[in-house]
Amino acid sequence: MSGPSDLARLTDTIDTVDELLLSDEVKMMDVGNGVMRPANAKVQADLSTQLSGAMIYATAAHGLAGTVSGGCFSVPSDDSGKYVTLYRSDSGIATKIDDYPSASTVAALKADDNAMRFGPLEIKHTDLPGIYVTTDEGEVLQTLSDPGAAPAANHSLPFEGGLLFHPTIAVPENGELSIHVNNMLAHRDRSASVVASIASMTTGATGEGQVLRLEAQRFGSSAVIHLRPADNPDGRISMALKVLKVPIQSPLKQVKVLLIGDSIVNRQGSMLLKAYLEKLGFTPTMIGTLRGSASPTNIEDFTGEPGEGREGWETGDFTADIIDRLRIVVPGAEAAYMAMGKSEKQRKNPFVRAATGADPLEIVRNGYVFDPAFYQARFGLETPDIVINALGTNDVRDRTAETIAGHVYANDILMYKQIHAAWPNARIVRSLPGTAFSSDRNALWTTHYTPMIRAMRRALADYANAKVYMAPTWALVSSEAGYPLPTSNPDIDGFLPGNFLNTIHPEGAGRHGLYEALATYVAAAALSLG
Template sequence: MTPTDIEPFIGPTLAGWAGETTCLYLSNILQNRDDARLCRAVLMGDSGKAYAGDDQLCIDVDQLGATADLMVAPKVYCGDLATVALTVRVARRAPPMAPDLTEREMVRVAPAAGKLVPDEETGGFFPPEGRTVPRTPYIERRLQDGSLVIDGAPDLGLVIMPIGDSITSFSGAAWLDKLLRERGYRPRFTGTLQEYSLDMVRFGGPLGEGRPSWKAGEITNHVTGRPIIGGPGGPTTVAKFFAKTWPHWPQEVNSLGRAAKPSDDPADVVNGQVLDFGFYFQRFAEGATGVPPGRGVVKPTTYLWGFGTNEIKTGTAEEIEALAYASDAYFYRRVRAFDPSASIIRWMPGTFRDPVRDQIWTGKYIPLLKGVMRAIAERNDAGITLCPSWAFADQGGLGYPLREATPDPITGVRRTGSSGDAHPQDRLREEMFKAVAAYIVTAPRGA
């Protein structure tokens, strides 16, 4: 048997952590995922280091050199193979924390990402940059409950604005915070929403712009119906935007959009609205009218744009591809109108393996990826990076919620399968967001 298609959907960049294993799954980058059993992959770095395998290539990117070639070929060679040239980026751990920091009577602490922590000494709140304080019982309690962290990691100025759907909101940003901090970084997250914590406590995680059930096109208003502040069906003021809680405002409101004005360039107007980052960062700045203390947004160094799970729910393959292209191209243009130098990372979760979902991958996800990749290719902006996060996480059943099943009374075995829930679980989320974190710290800036 020969595979139906061997073209790998991975993009032009391969990033990973030095000294850590990065696993690339061939089935996750083929149009027909079941074709992986008929193919073999070879990854050859310009250093001379090569990896070869069937479905899974486990590699150390630090061994590859500056570039690598990925080749996919049928196991039964028929004269046809596909290759793609990859730029290799190696993420390295930040310098280690100062020794014996936890044993000193004085300690420098900072609030954990997205936390507003009372400062018993000043009567206010701990500043985001932290400060040095006596190691009192109060500080010990705050360290133990995770609201304060020992500020020994270097501040490399990494400010991340995660914009996405429920996979961002439901502890995705929290996983990024954890994985980056474990590798010596001290990221700061920004946005108008407080996302879920690692243990899925609502409003307990970092700040961001993760909105459950949203499509990228709803942020850009190519898909209409989501209210904006001051618009029909939306809160009338910023203060009212922050006053509501789930499932109403602010998660259901597009805080990034505003109503179009006569002076706007018609090319910037999408169905009566404009994605205006200059206005957004002014409206929600710390100290601005209606913004709660400690919740002001700051200009990010990295825009993290992550959608995909909801895009494939409606529309034909052609419509899905067209919407992905239009919304992504518009997003990049509007970010660049405000900030020419920030890095922009486009990532997308994969989806679980079963016969039905494999068909959806081929018929819906692949057209989506074509639109995503075309928007980046045509923009030709060195500061925009495609992170093929779908390629680095095992999409087998254990990464997703399983159907309820009764164990066999003798063997204890449960015969089960995917429950249909597309949200990755802890092991898979860690695998996926570890890859995203590597792309964050290695991403080049714009012009």
């Protein structure tokens, strides 16, 4: 270094080295004579990109500080199952890319020619055909290669849609009553997913199963039903029951009964109800203008007991809320009506009259009034002690899922008010027949029967009169038996293939069971129990 020129070259060289090593700018530099070299910042950036995360930093903040945008870096993981977490620097933000397993995690995964183990799971070869899930001892728990039938629907919510029952139970003092659990559910096909039990509140009597049997002598005056999903031991719901024990009458007790209903009532209804009331020690007088059938099969028979069982009618047909079938008995035509044949007589409505200006608007329907007092006077009928409303099956047929509840509720309230306006001391029993267990009726049970039954219960609660009883007959009779047999030929084993011939109208045990259960509630009402 002999002069000023050499000192200048040295100064330039030092400046160039400083910039190469210390500059934060990622760039290529001319170091003289047209030779280009990367600055140290560029070297580090390129190295970080090339290593793709191999650069390990103590924290994500340190990684961001040492990595250019777009580059990757790694940070040791706090999870014992992981070694490091890989991040990408996105304009100063650490974006997680993936985790790398730790040595202990990798060690847990073992494989050879015969088996592979990952933690407690071992997959191994077998000489048996198929794929199996087994215990450590080789017991087959499930065959994955042959699953069989399609899995059943998810029934983890068997109570979806609500429950359909009433807490007052009437039972003969020396008899029993059966509660069919599937008919308490909005989705009847989910009953297999329910664990049901019944227990006395005053004795040691209990029972469980799909049919709960309550014996009057064993259960005392109060009981409770428990239901829970089969897959949920803690999901229990309960209903306390008041048990009305109906004593056999001695001496015999007179009772006058008006039974209002549809085709199910016409088909031996009044006759069977009378017979079961007689077994309870009553001497019933059945009231009505239309004799029902006494035949198990002939619906046109008219040798049964009086009542008002009209084939095809719904609640609104009686109240004139529905007028597409309305044909009134005009005043003065009573004798002609009584002389009619059964088919013609069934089409007439003996309860309604034309409205007058004196009638409150709340009881007028389409210009007519449902008037039991008018009905009694014009036909010279006795005053009933008990009036039964057994309607609803044809509301299912004619009303929509959206309108059936409001329709039935309004007609129930109107009938309660008008019956008591005519006969203040009458007891009213509201009941509803069930329907057979079949795919089409089960669908209607969910969409129509469920909102209708809930509307019936709401009307009972809103009317709030102790003289009105609810008989939950829909749940007291089997839906799996007591309906007409199919007409097919027997198979090789002697069985008749096919569903019930009629899934709406019970017969045999179904018909008898309906009126045996209803008779007990009628008797309880006649005795003012409850």
